[in-house]
Amino acid sequence: MGFERLTSILQNKMSNYDTDVFLPIFDAIQLETGARPYSGKVGPDDTDNVDMAYRVVADHIRTLSFAIADGSRPGNDGREYVLRRILRRAVRYGREVLKAKEGFFNRLVSVVVKVMGDVFPELKQQEVHIRNVIKEEEESFGRTLIKGIEKFKNAVQHVQNGQLSGEATFVLWDTYGFPIDLTKLMAEEQGLTVDEDGYNRALEAARERSRSAQSTQAGGAIVMDADATSALHRRGIAPTDDSFKYVWFKDHESVVKAIYTGSEFVESVETDGDIGVVLESTSFYAEQGGQIFDTGSLEGPHASFKVHNVQVFGGFVLHIGSYGTGISVGDKVVCKVDYGRRSLIAPNHTCTHMLNFALREVLGDHVDQKGSIVLPEKLRFDFSHGKPVDPDNLRKIESIVNEQIRAELDVNAKEVTLAEAKRINGLRAVFGEVYPDPVRVVSVGEKVEDLLADPENKKWLSISSELCGGTHISNTREAKAFALLSEEGIAKGIRRITAVTTDRASDAMRAADEFEQLVDNAAKLEGSSLEEKVLYLKSNVETLSIPAAKKAEIKNKIVQLQDRVRKAQKQIAEENKRKAVMITAEKAELAASSGKTFCVSQVEVGLDVNAVREAVTKVMEQKGISVMVFSTDKSTNKAVVCAGVPEKGDRGKLDVTEWLTNALEPLKGRCGKGKGGLATGQGTDASHVSEAMDLAASFASMKLT
Template identity: 40%
Template sequence: MAEEQKIEVDMPAFDQKFLDFRELSKGGPNLRTSKDMTLKANECDKLINAMSLKITDDSMKYDWESKGEGSERKAKILAIYDGQAFITSCNSSSDVVGLVFDQSPLYAEQGGQTFDKAAVTSSSGVEFAVNDAQKYAGYVLHVGVVGSAGDLKVGDGVTVRVDFERRALIAKNHTATHILNYALRQVLGEKVDQKGSLCDAEKLRFDFAHNKPIEGDELKRIEDICNQQIQKAHTVHFREVALDKAKAITGMRAVFGETYPDPVRVVSVGPKIDDLLSDKSTSWGSQSSIEFCGGTHVANASEIYKFVLLAEEGVAKGIRRIVAVTGAQAAVEAVLRAKSFSSDLEAAVGYRPGAQMDRFIGELRTSVGQDKEVSLLMKREMLGQLDALKEVSIKAGKEQTKEFERKAKEAGEQLGKEAASSSGKTFVGVVDAGAGCDDAKMLGLAIELVAKAATEKAILLLSNAGGKCAILALVPKAASGLSAKEWTGKVLDAIGGKGGGKDDRAMGQVQDPSKLDEALKIAKAYP
């Protein structure tokens, strides 16, 4: 058009403007929720009867290249809606408005596929960002905001440029739901019925009838079948077919409760539509993905690139949900996130069994379990490895604890001999049951043996082998004038620790194990 009018177009500047519009349109969901733009029955009646407008011709929505390219389209503004009434014009101060065109290349949200976004420019240069597209009684409402100076008016001619790159991402996910539906029936049986779906630019979600969680080996087969169909590079065929003929396709499955138009659009991943209609002996539905669908799809299954499961969960009684991603970037990121966790898992193997390893395993298990963007199969494998590592840690921990206890008792017996032969009313000793032990617990085991060997002595034991500096004091009735609480209190005050107890038994600790020598000195100076 510009060439016909001998007007030179600055394409780099135009492309930058379009990118600016794409950034502006990212605020779409927030704009949509800030204002109810639904065309209710009264508004639809006005369009039909009072304004005598024909429904929007959106047949051109299928005219595009599924790798992310498409042409601009011309349209005319027939109506402008501000959320309460139809108005004759709008501008940048008008907040969110909805435009009704005579024809539209946008896909309005329906059938589980999200809406298209687009940049609209009037013949006078006024820009409008379409953040949402919904269909009411056949009218496509293009919801968005005016992004430049000037007015948009009813009757204005506009140029519409769909964000085809975004639509290409949606198409990958939409076609993948069809393949997933086929894979589910292959693995779980024909009883699987679709109960809902959602396809946007980031992911796909598919709800289906199944009365129990899907086992790990079943999930792997489902993901494998999907990727096999993608790797086979099946052509995706689609055509409008008379409803009765479409329903007669052997093995054809329709969504329960769905009302289909006549003619209905048949989408087949692999087999040609002519073959589906002519060959009545082949059970097409059990061999390939064949569905009634009005959405936009890739031209070839290879465009999906890869299918990666992210989640499988129950959403209602007898209803399961699968979430997955497709495309090079999303699929690779899901796998890379899993590999990042795998590196952390390898690091966990290097920890010594005990509290430190248990803590690391617990933190990693929580991180892996909560991550919603990581490959589900790899996640489950890692969780299984973490559980196995936990079992090893528990077993090794029990064996190590027995060794700690043996050393603590051995130390108690030795210290008991020293206490029995020492002079004075008090005895102070150090217990070393081994690195990583529970200092407080080991002191308890040791002090009982010391007390048996030296029944009339006040005893205070210390330990820092486990990474803290712990103390425990025991004062028998025979040691009159002495207090375990007072004794430990003096030591803890000197080293900055905390504790408590009574005159006959008291304990405490400080986080810094290097305080042992100082604590030992204070303890020996008592009373």
């Protein structure tokens, strides 16, 4: 009967929702929303839909809490899209029917934990995580809900024959995240129907556009569709035996069973272009489970076929390559795998497992694998986590993997039944992945036989054990080192780590140490030397391929150096202002004592425009006379000049812009239009500063006499 139905019988209630499984949640909903109390009405009796809204919100907050505690979360595909749909449905009912305020839904997690947490301890353990995930999704939907409802209202105004068009329904889903069932509910409330056939056509058209884009991106690689694999079955060809892929450094003999051009099967190869070869058995690893394919060659009696891609379709391993002229169906061939390349891939795959383990150790049990790619040059791992991983945790994650490498742990693999594997405590699998039976278990540091002998041992929680069909190293020492290069968000609630192993990891660590030494050396510099070095360090640190945690540490050091530069620049600026004002004030005193109503001064503050302007402004205010101040920079042969004419003094006789423009002619400079009695300009030939100052003095003397 299920728990809720059994409860309704024991408590003599006509509905599951009338039991104490739901009533505490209803009380919490009323407290959050201020709606009328739940009265248990259904159908036509529930005229305001309030009781329906209570049931929707309560049922959906339970579903989401349990699903997120089990490692899932709202998203765009599959089961995750189902969760997103029910969350949005609950939020809409709460906001529109119960008149709840924004953010009400995630606050209901606590009552679910209170009601169910004793029986399901994972709810208590994950309470903060559950609430954060729901809060993030609720806020996101809140931003689109208002726009979507407005769009829906606009679409309703253009309805003909009482039916909302399929195109409008698709736009509501594609742009505003309204699933069709939500739109149908909104339409029903308006007495309308939805053109579901039109919606499906628009949806299929969008999918076709997506498929076409993917096909173009794939570059036309050979693919065997269902018709092709069915043709192989009809010809009595058995799926490829690829168990030999786990054997290293050994050539494997096999027989050509089929040759595929991408459109048809042929008996022999008559072109140097790409074709696909199906063998009876193979030692090549076909791309799957995130691991890249093997490359190499097939050596036949009359030809050598270069294999540059290996894919599997319906159990048939397709060796895709070129220069196969002379290979025919029935030929005996030797599989020659490029084991040097595979030796670069295997450490990355084993370290992906150790990374998966380290992420759960550091971040928590909510971390779930969302995808991975294992290449010769790097590994990439996608996982569920709601926020960026801080540098301290990145350092811990990287350290755990390196500790396992230094511990020189044996990597063990064994094929077992799926039922046996699932009993192993702490065994990792990709949630939602369909695994064959039997499956292959890969464990780091413990024999698979020991795991199977005592599957519930809590000791297994402290090791990496996963279901995996990939190729691995035999001991962690072969990975040499692990460097976590980057951590970033790629989708809502999904983070991505990129890392390297072996010599690439050692190179990354060495590059980090060398660059950090440059930063530490820069700390010993002063003045312009420090300023130049900091600019170089800041512009280059982002391009470095070094461990992310170390990069964050180095960037912090650079920030501290930037602070030093800013403080030094501020001190220099203050000193320049003080010096410029003092020298110009002295010049103004001399000018005033000789009966002049203007002052032309030169100060040594380089191209510090602020200091020059400060000198002009202060002295003009203090002395009430017209002032022009020059300053030059020998290294660039440039000059800055500022002029000021007081409002109550000479402004009617001496125009500040005209005065400065004349003075700048020998300096090959120009100025903007003066404002408020002040004008500033620059010259590109400071060697004529004396001539410019004489010209400024004679021009002012002429105008003011």
